[in-house]
Amino acid sequence: MNVIELVKVNKIYDMGAEVQVQALKDISIGIEKGEYVAIMGPSGSGKTTLMNVIGCLDTPSSGLYLFDGVNVSEMDDNELAKIRNRGIGFVFQTFNLIPRSDALHNVELPLIYSGVPVSERRDRAKKVLEMVGLGDRIHHKPNELSGGQRQRVAIARALINDPAIILADEPTGNLDSKTGDEIMIFLEELHKKGNTIILVTHEEYIAEHARRIIRIRDGMIESDLSIEKNGKVKAPYAAEKVSEGSGGQK
Amino acid sequence: MTFGAEFKEGFKLSLAALMANKARAVLTMLGIIIGIISVTMMGAAIEGLTRAFNNSISAIGADVLYIQKWPWMSGDEWWKYRNRRNIKPEYADIVKKEARLAAAVAPTVARIGTVKYQNKVASSVFVEGTTADYAYVTNMSFDEGRFFTAVESRGDRPLVVLGGDVANQLFPNQNPDGKIIQINGLSFRVIGVRSKQGSFLGMFSLDNQVMIPLGQFERIYGTHFQATINVRVVNQKEMDNAKEELRGIMRKIRGLSPYQEDDFSINQQDMLTNAFNKIAGIIGAVGIFVTALSLFVGGIGIMNIMFVSVTERTKEIGIRKALGARRQTILVQFLIESTLICLAGGLVGLGISYPLSMLVDKFLPTSMPISLAILGIMISLAVGVISGIIPALRASKLDPVEALRYE
Ligand SMILES: Nc1ncnc2c1ncn2[C@@H]1O[C@H](COP(=O)(O)OP(=O)(O)OP(=O)(O)O)[C@@H](O)[C@H]1O
Ligand SMILES: [Mg+2]
Numbered sequence: 127m128n129v130i131e132l133v134k135v136n137k138i139y140d141m142g143a144e145v146q147v148q149a150l151k152d153i154s155i156g157i158e159k160g161e162y163v164a165i166m167g168p169s170g171s172g173k174t175t176l177m178n179v180i181g182c183l184d185t186p187s188s189g190l191y192l193f194d195g196v197n198v199s200e201m202d203d204n205e206l207a208k209i210r211n212r213g214i215g216f217v218f219q220t221f222n223l224i225p226r227s228d229a230l231h232n233v234e235l236p237l238i239y240s241g242v243p244v245s246e247r248r249d250r251a252k253k254v255l256e257m258v259g260l261g262d263r264i265h266h267k268p269n270e271l272s273g274g275q276r277q278r279v280a281i282a283r284a285l286i287n288d289p290a291i292i293l294a295d296e297p298t299g300n301l302d303s304k305t306g307d308e309i310m311i312f313l314e315e316l317h318k319k320g321n322t323i324i325l326v327t328h329e330e331y332i333a334e335h336a337r338r339i340i341r342i343r344d345g346m347i348e349s350d351l352s353i354e355k356n357g358k359v360k361a362p363y364a365a366e367k368v369s370e371g372s373g374g375q376k
Numbered sequence: 377m378t379f380g381a382e383f384k385e386g387f388k389l390s391l392a393a394l395m396a397n398k399a400r401a402v403l404t405m406l407g408i409i410i411g412i413i414s415v416t417m418m419g420a421a422i423e424g425l426t427r428a429f430n431n432s433i434s435a436i437g438a439d440v441l442y443i444q445k446w447p448w449m450s451g452d453e454w455w456k457y458r459n460r461r462n463i464k465p466e467y468a469d470i471v472k473k474e475a476r477l478a479a480a481v482a483p484t485v486a487r488i489g490t491v492k493y494q495n496k497v498a499s500s501v502f503v504e505g506t507t508a509d510y511a512y513v514t515n516m517s518f519d520e521g522r523f524f525t526a527v528e529s530r531g532d533r534p535l536v537v538l539g540g541d542v543a544n545q546l547f548p549n550q551n552p553d554g555k556i557i558q559i560n561g562l563s564f565r566v567i568g569v570r571s572k573q574g575s576f577l578g579m580f581s582l583d584n585q586v587m588i589p590l591g592q593f594e595r596i597y598g599t600h601f602q603a604t605i606n607v608r609v610v611n612q613k614e615m616d617n618a619k620e621e622l623r624g625i626m627r628k629i630r631g632l633s634p635y636q637e638d639d640f641s642i643n644q645q646d647m648l649t650n651a652f653n654k655i656a657g658i659i660g661a662v663g664i665f666v667t668a669l670s671l672f673v674g675g676i677g678i679m680n681i682m683f684v685s686v687t688e689r690t691k692e693i694g695i696r697k698a699l700g701a702r703r704q705t706i707l708v709q710f711l712i713e714s715t716l717i718c719l720a721g722g723l724v725g726l727g728i729s730y731p732l733s734m735l736v737d738k739f740l741p742t743s744m745p746i747s748l749a750i751l752g753i754m755i756s757l758a759v760g761v762i763s764g765i766i767p768a769l770r771a772s773k774l775d776p777v778e779a780l781r782y783e
Contacts, residue, residue: 183698183776204702211700222695222780226392238385239700283699 127195129290130157130180131324135189137175137345149175151345156323159290162317164336165326172345173297173326174180180324181214181293182206187288194290211239215284217294221276223268228281229255230264254282258312274305281312291322298332310335382398382708390417390713393685394720397691404681405721407674408759411667412725412752413732416744419751420733422656424742429652435573435582437514437644441619443467443605443626447641449651460639467602467629468507474625477771480512480608484643485593491586492558493546502585503559505593513606520553524589536564540572540583554773560596564588567633615644623656671755674721675763682714682767687754693771694779707772714764715757722756 128236149172157163165173179191182198185206191198193209193224216222217312223232230251233329237247257263258278268276272302277297294313298306314335325336334353335341341348396403445460465483472481489503508529510516516523520543524535536557543552552566573582609618619642628639686693693706726749733744 178777181698181781204704206703207697207700210698216698218780222691222698224692224695228397235696239696239702239705240380241381280513287700 127159128156128192128195129159129293130155130324131190131192131195132156132180133190133192133287135144135179135186135191137172137179137184138187142247148252149345150179153189153342153345153347155340157291157322158171159322160232160317160320162313162323162335162337165324165342166328166330166333166339168340169328169349171342173342174346175293175345176342177324178347179325180291180292181216182209196218211236212287213290213293213308214256215289217277217280217284217292219296219299221268221273221280221300223276223279223283225268225276228265228267229260229271229282232268233283233286236283240287250286251282255279256284257285258282272305274308277301277309278312281309281316285316285321291324292316293324296328298327298329304327306332379708382705383712385768386709386712388718389570389709390716393689393713394716401720402718404717405724406672407670407677408718408721408756409674409728410767411532411671411674411723411759412722412756414663414670414730415667415755416657416726416729416748416752417733417736417742419748420729420742420744421736421740422663423745423748424650424733424737424740425656425659427743428741432582433572433645433648433652435514436648437608438645439609439615440644441605441607441615441622442514442610442643443471443622444641444643445602448643448647457641460707462600462620463603463605463640464604465505466663467603467626468509470627470629471605471607471622472509475607475618475621477610477614477621478607478609480509482507482510482513482606483590483603484606485597485603486508486585487593487597487601489560489596491542491546493552493555495620496546496548498545498584500584503593503596504537504585504587505590505677505710506587507590510587510606513608517571519569520551521566521569523568523587529589532589532595534562534564534592535567535589537568537570537587538566539570539581539585539587541581542586544585545752554783559588559667562592562596564592576658614647633754641679660746673761674718675759678717678760679763679767682710682764685713686710686771688769689771690774690779690782693774694776694782697774697776698780703772704772707768709772710768711761711764715760718756718760718763719753722753726752727755 132153132155133149135153136148139147139149141147153176154280156270165176167173175184179186182193182201186199193213198206198209224235227235230248233251233255237250241252242250250259252264255261258279258281260275260282263271263275266275268279271279277300281297284294292313295315301309308361310332314321318336323336325332325370327333336353338350338352340350418555443463445463446454465485468481471478475481482505484504486502486504488500491498491501491503508524508526511523519540521537523537524533528535536559538546538552546552546557547555552569555566556563557566558564570583582609607618607622609615622642623638626642627638630639632639696706730744730749733742736742
């Protein structure tokens with residue numbers, strides 16, 4: 127079963143005075159558990175909007191969105207919060223750590239919101255921070271960490287609740303290429319461990335880490351290709367998958 | 377996430393947020409601090425005055441009517457009563473004979489005089505002339521000896537009963553009983569010392585007086601003095617009836633025709649209590665006004681600072697929401713923050729007003745009961761919640777995408 131299933135999803139922004147921006151047009155995508163997908167496209171094409179919809183931060187104007195088989199389009203705020211908390215791990219371009227809190231507390235946050243008791247969440251947060259190689263930095267505040275370290279804290283935070291998918295919107299966008307590569311190697315490892323990853327990027331060489339590349343333009347899917355391990359592009363990917371998926375929902 | 381955990385987390389966060397902006401938090405607290413000081417100080421003043429008043433007022437029996445030339449609390453109409461004829465001590469005998477509702481009747485006349493014992497002098501003493509019946513008008517208690525008897529009083533014997541202060545002054549370390557003292561040059565034998573009653577509203581001492589038989593008083597000072605006819609009513613329920621009865625008797629004594637107004641006043645404790653309640657009410661109203669105003673201004677200040685705090689932390693709210701914080705979680709977090717500011721303000725206010733009330737107590741009776749402190753805390757909590765609710769709601773309703781995009 128697809129962990130993510132978008133069927134004819136539209137996102138329209140009302141700008142007032144009868145001006146509308148259609149950020150997403152009839153987007154249909156199915157993503158399976160364990161996939162590693164890159165979303166590419168020019169600036170303003172709707173990548174972030176798509177990520178926000180997938181991440182349940184935003185709701186589509188129309189269309190159907192099934193997360194792990196559950197219809198998200200009809201959920202209320204609290205239910206969406208719960209999905210964001212347990213089902214999704216976000217990694218942002220600008221890290222989005224809480225400046226006043228140290229690395230440990232930042233990583234703990236999702237567990238606080240899921241009601242995990244203090245001692246357990248401390249232990250788990252420490253373990254994940256060790257996993258991303260920051261075991262000796264747990265009491266550093268974000269401004270006491272390098273960009274790469276901050277992004278690793280953010281990845282630790284995304285992982286802590288063992289989410290079904292990890293969403294990374296240009297995770298290397300604010301990093302130099304060497305640090306960016308480290309982060310990509312890290313995501314690669316997570317993928318190998320079986321995590322589902324969706325990544326937005328502008329860079330072809332970053333996108334090549336993924337096993338599937340979805341290109342969008344003007345809010346529409348331009349192409350959806352899967353890549354063989356050797357880097358060669360396989361036949362068009364989504365066409366048959368999506369039509370197959372969109373049939374039997376609900 | 378349970379409410380308890382939410383509360384704990386919110387508390388920690390708010391504390392951290394306040395610590396990060398100490399100066400701002402303190403400035404914001406000012407309104408609340410002032411509000412709490414004013415509410416507790418006003419409360420303490422009213423409480424203290426009431427207590428002092430109740431202590432003092434018991435010296436004026438609740439079941440006693442006082443026939444006098446002047447009404448108590450006459451306000452600025454005093455000139456209307458100036459030309460009234462004097463109240464004479466002899467009226468007491470007539471009242472005693474005719475008033476069915478009177479349990480005891482005694483006249484009193486008073487004057488300020490000087491009292492001496494050997495080389496000790498007590499000046500500015502209230503010298504009061506009365507009859508033995510006075511003992512039945514008020515509940516007198518004695519440290520030493522007794523009051524004069526009916527026989528002694530009728531015989532106008534040179535006997536004196538001392539007030540506590542006068543006794544202390546003249547007889548610092550000996551028993552006054554049986555000693556001979558001088559009042560304006562005439563000799564009197566001490567037969568009793570009254571127990572101390574304290575001061576009236578902290579203004580003048582009720583113990584700075586001596587009591588002598590009426591005839592002796594007239595011998596010293598003459599007969600042209602204002603008397604008060606003290607009438608104890610058989611039953612407090614009969615006060616109004618007794619008053620009417622006395623009025624009739626007095627009008628007859630004074631020979632007033634039906635269309636003439638009363639040319640005497642019948643006073644009672646009620647009048648003082650009413651007047652006092654009015655004063656306490658005014659102090660209370662002013663206090664409530666000042667308090668409400670400063671709490672209102674303080675609350676607005678806090679609301680304002682909370683809006684600033686929410687705006688400043690828009691991005692943070694977005695992050696928290698992306699990580700799964702519910703509306704309620706964010707709401708609680710900001711509510712706790714505003715409440716903490718107010719609570720801290722309230723505690724600081726109490727910390728200032730408590731010693732202040734002790735200081736004021738040296739000049740004016742004040743007393744701050746624990747209930748007032750609790751009230752202060754409750755008020756500051758309420759202001760915190762009320763002024764924080766709108767900013768907190770706004771924070772909780774922020775759209776996560778918008779909030780995350782905020783720079
Ligand atoms: N809140 C909004 N209100 C109005 N229009 C919006 C809003 N958010 C996004 N848009 C519009 O939707 C379109 C897609 O924006 P989006 O942020 O998804 O682009 P993007 O592909 O992520 O671009 P970039 O690569 O620059 O990050 C843009 O035209 C943008 O102007
Ligand atoms: Mg974007």
